[in-house]
Amino acid sequence: MSSSVNVSGSLRRRMALSLVIGVTVLTVLLFFIIRLYATQIAQQSQDSILRASVTSMLDAAAIRDGEVAMDIPYSSFSMLSTPEDDRIFYVIYQDGDLLSGYDNLALPEVHSDGSVVFRSINFMDAPVRQVSASRVLSGLNTPVLITASVAQTQDNLAVTLRQITRNAAIIVAGFFLLAMLFSVWATSTAIAPLERLTHSIARRGPADLSPVARPVPSEMVPLVSSLNNLMQRLSRSLDQSEDFIAEAAHRVRTPIATVRSHAETTLQRVDKEENRRALRAMIRAIDETSRAAGQLLDHAMITLRASQLSAEEIDLVELMQEMVRSLNPIAEMKDIELRFQFDSRVYINGDPILIQNAVRNLIDNALKYSPAESVITITVRKNPKPSIVVNDHGPGFLHDEKTGLTDRFARGRNSSGTIGSGLGLTIASDVASAHNGSLTMDNNKEGGACVTLSF
Amino acid sequence: MLATFVQAIDFEEERLFKGNAGTITIRVLSSTDISVFAPTITGFLNTNPELNVEYLVVGSADINTLIRQSPEQYDIVISSAMDLQLKLVNDGYALQVDTIIHPEWAQWRQSLYGFTLEPAGIVINKQHFSNIKAPTSRQEMIEVLRENPDTFKGKIATYDVRQSGLGYLFATQDARDSETYWRLMEIMGSLDAKLYCCSGEMIDDLSTGDMAIAYNVLTSYASARADVADEIQWILPSDFSNVMMRTVLVSKQTEHRKSAIAFVRYLTSLAVGNPTAKEFALPSLRNAATQGSVISLEPGLMIFLDRLKRRTFLNEWESAIIQ
Ligand SMILES: Nc1ncnc2c1ncn2[C@@H]1O[C@H](COP(=O)(O)OP(=O)(O)O)[C@@H](O)[C@H]1O
Numbered sequence: 129m130s131s132s133v134n135v136s137g138s139l140r141r142r143m144a145l146s147l148v149i150g151v152t153v154l155t156v157l158l159f160f161i162i163r164l165y166a167t168q169i170a171q172q173s174q175d176s177i178l179r180a181s182v183t184s185m186l187d188a189a190a191i192r193d194g195e196v197a198m199d200i201p202y203s204s205f206s207m208l209s210t211p212e213d214d215r216i217f218y219v220i221y222q223d224g225d226l227l228s229g230y231d232n233l234a235l236p237e238v239h240s241d242g243s244v245v246f247r248s249i250n251f252m253d254a255p256v257r258q259v260s261a262s263r264v265l266s267g268l269n270t271p272v273l274i275t276a277s278v279a280q281t282q283d284n285l286a287v288t289l290r291q292i293t294r295n296a297a298i299i300v301a302g303f304f305l306l307a308m309l310f311s312v313w314a315t316s317t318a319i320a321p322l323e324r325l326t327h328s329i330a331r332r333g334p335a336d337l338s339p340v341a342r343p344v345p346s347e348m349v350p351l352v353s354s355l356n357n358l359m360q361r362l363s364r365s366l367d368q369s370e371d372f373i374a375e376a377a378h379r380v381r382t383p384i385a386t387v388r389s390h391a392e393t394t395l396q397r398v399d400k401e402e403n404r405r406a407l408r409a410m411i412r413a414i415d416e417t418s419r420a421a422g423q424l425l426d427h428a429m430i431t432l433r434a435s436q437l438s439a440e441e442i443d444l445v446e447l448m449q450e451m452v453r454s455l456n457p458i459a460e461m462k463d464i465e466l467r468f469q470f471d472s473r474v475y476i477n478g479d480p481i482l483i484q485n486a487v488r489n490l491i492d493n494a495l496k497y498s499p500a501e502s503v504i505t506i507t508v509r510k511n512p513k514p515s516i517v518v519n520d521h522g523p524g525f526l527h528d529e530k531t532g533l534t535d536r537f538a539r540g541r542n543s544s545g546t547i548g549s550g551l552g553l554t555i556a557s558d559v560a561s562a563h564n565g566s567l568t569m570d571n572n573k574e575g576g577a578c579v580t581l582s583f
Numbered sequence: 584m585l586a587t588f589v590q591a592i593d594f595e596e597e598r599l600f601k602g603n604a605g606t607i608t609i610r611v612l613s614s615t616d617i618s619v620f621a622p623t624i625t626g627f628l629n630t631n632p633e634l635n636v637e638y639l640v641v642g643s644a645d646i647n648t649l650i651r652q653s654p655e656q657y658d659i660v661i662s663s664a665m666d667l668q669l670k671l672v673n674d675g676y677a678l679q680v681d682t683i684i685h686p687e688w689a690q691w692r693q694s695l696y697g698f699t700l701e702p703a704g705i706v707i708n709k710q711h712f713s714n715i716k717a718p719t720s721r722q723e724m725i726e727v728l729r730e731n732p733d734t735f736k737g738k739i740a741t742y743d744v745r746q747s748g749l750g751y752l753f754a755t756q757d758a759r760d761s762e763t764y765w766r767l768m769e770i771m772g773s774l775d776a777k778l779y780c781c782s783g784e785m786i787d788d789l790s791t792g793d794m795a796i797a798y799n800v801l802t803s804y805a806s807a808r809a810d811v812a813d814e815i816q817w818i819l820p821s822d823f824s825n826v827m828m829r830t831v832l833v834s835k836q837t838e839h840r841k842s843a844i845a846f847v848r849y850l851t852s853l854a855v856g857n858p859t860a861k862e863f864a865l866p867s868l869r870n871a872a873t874q875g876s877v878i879s880l881e882p883g884l885m886i887f888l889d890r891l892k893r894r895t896f897l898n899e900w901e902s903a904i905i906q
Contacts, residue, residue: 196891197891197894197895198889198891198892198895199891199892199895200886200889200891200892201886202759202883202886203883204886205881205882205883205884205885205886206881206882206883206886208882209881209882209883212692213691213692213693214882215672215673215675215692215882216673216882216885217673220891227890227891228889228890228891228892229889229890252674252675253675254675
């Protein structure tokens with residue numbers, strides 16, 4: 129009974145995808161932030177050594193014997209020693225005149241307030257970090273301004289940055305992996321209530337139209353409440369239909385029975401053969417009508433119940449035995465013997481009312497088409513499948529007709545002269561398929577029909 | 584025009600070493616005497632017969648000037664002035680070679696490779712010390728000189744640091760290490776010390792007895808001179824001694840990059856190995872006579888090349904030794 133559903137995408141995939149994209153974007157961002165931050169710190173540490181170097185140079189400046197002397201300490205340069213052997217350039221000016229150092233190393237604007245100016249430039253084909261500062265010396269007639277500048281290549285910084293980049297990449301990759309695991313976990317946790325709901329609904333019996341009681345996450349409340357609503361409405365409408373059919377059956381049968389009993393009383397009172405014949409035909413027509421109405425209602429009821437089959441364990445043998453017993457009087461009126469036989473107890477899951485209804489229709493047919501003084505055998509079998517077989521000694525089915533007879537209102541050519549609506553086999557076959565079984569019609573070798581209802 | 588310019592340079596020594604099938608000639612500018620370096624060059628040409636080596640000797644200060652003037656003229660530079668060499672590298676005159684494996688402490692920027700360890704020491708003429716106990720430290724030398732002014736007046740030799748790059752290097756390192764240096768210079772000055780340009784001449788004058796004691800001489804030169812071994816004796820001061828490395832670099836503008844690198848690789852592999860005297864006449868990096876402190880290849884060396892710093896130092900030195 130599963131119907132196909134139009135699928136558009138997958139919630140899980142959509143969620144996982146947005147998590148993956150989010151995590152990737154975050155990871156890349158994190159990588160660049162770590163790197164930027166580490167680069168700043170690395171640059172700061174180079175800057176602070178450069179500052180110490182230029183300060184120690186300026187501190188060494190002094191006026192001696194009327195001119196500027198500068199006994200630059202060894203440490204001014206040796207503190208700049210790096211594992212990558214970075215190159216060092218420097219220049220010293222006195223009031224704009226070159227005192228010492230690399231004359232082609234350009235100076236930035238430096239104020240004499242003791243502030244230190246950093247900048248990154250290219251010098252001698254290499255990127256360098258340059259620090260410049262100045263200091264006023266008094267002691268001569270006019271104060272002199274000494275400006276010193278030290279520049280260092282950035283090889284060591286580059287190596288440090290490469291290391292930082294590699295470490296950042298490792299950290300970030302770890303973060304990415306963890307975040308991925310987390311997303312997988314988050315996705316399945318988020319989807320889990322939906323799967324639990326699906327599971328609990330799929331597991332219910334067909335007749336179980338009770339509302340979903342287990343708590344659900346708030347996002348699913350609208351879905352579940354409309355589902356509950358739908359099931360409530362469905363359940364109510366099914367109840368109403370059943371009530372209506374029962375009510376209808378009652379309403380139809382009672383007036384027909386009344387009409388029939390009137391007809392019978394009248395028949396007793398009428399003597400004239402002509403009138404009696406007319407009355408008998410009338411009674412037969414009434415019976416036919418009553419039967420047809422009954423079958424119509426049965427058919428409707430079965431269609432209704434088949435969609436919500438209430439499966440319970442039933443003892444087929446007992447069920448059939450009881451039924452055969454109740455039909456015995458009718459058979460006796462026709463001088464037909466109903467014979468019941470079984471090889472073992474057979475239990476199946478099914479709806480007893482529907483099964484009874486189906487088999488009654490089969491036996492009705494057998495009674496209709498059997499000659500008097502014959503035997504109808506009802507057999508309950510366990511193997512190969514649980515089944516009920518009805519055998520009679522009537523004319524049997526016409527070979528070319530077997531397939532279409534289960535259609536609604538279909539009657540065979542051999543049926544002329546018998547009362548019928550063409551619904552009997554339809555009901556039996558509907559009941560069979562509601563139980564995932566089948567109805568097969570065949571003829572016995574020695575003649576007579578053999579109808580098998582198997583589950 | 585360049586050729587005539589090159590011709591005009593007055594090299595102290597020059598020689599062309601020919602390989603068996605020599606086609607390419609690499610020019611080596613060096614401050615080391617040909618006699619000391621010849622075995623190494625011969626060994627190199629044996630393994631690289633397709634090369635010739637033109638070996639040109641000048642003083643270390645001249646090397647510095649020549650390279651800065653015409654860096655494209657020379658393929659290899661060898662010098663004992665570590666500070667000048669380091670500054671050449673710093674100023675971008677050296678080729679960075681990634682393929683040479685050398686101890687970290689003996690190289691700078693994979694451009695400058697130290698290949699000898701040579702301590703500076705005291706060298707004496709044995710005759711003058713027949714009655715006097717030879718000094719074993721700077722302090723003892725000061726005492727010996729102070730107690731025997733007549734014996735040593737005019738007989739003390741040392742570098743003229745204004746002329747000699749190596750002398751300047753040793754002097755500045757000495758001055759960094761201890762104040763004793765200045766007291767020694769003062770007493771040497773008061774005894775009319777004679778100033779020399781090179782270790783070789785000091786040893787010559789020591790062996791003849793013209794000089795009695797020399798300070799800050801390369802002991803490797805003294806020990807290499809088998810001819811004067813009976814007259815002189817060298818002493819490493821027990822307080823401290825500076826150990827110099829001869830260094831080699833490949834000129835950045837060399838036209839024979841591969842051959843020049845091959846030469847440096849040959850030289851450095853000798854230096855870290857256990858070369859025989861036939862291959863390598865200088866004390867290698869593994870020689871045992873180096874209990875002193877090796878002058879390290881670091882940017883601090885460049886401080887003493889600063890114009891102001893040098894002026895200050897030389898003023899002080901002159902006022903101590905020239906009285
Ligand atoms: N036991 C039987 N023997 C022979 N023919 C049968 C038998 N049962 C059913 N049929 C054939 O199948 C047709 C359809 O049967 P059914 O659906 O019960 O309708 P009806 O009301 O006509 O009996 C009948 O018209 C008849 O031709």
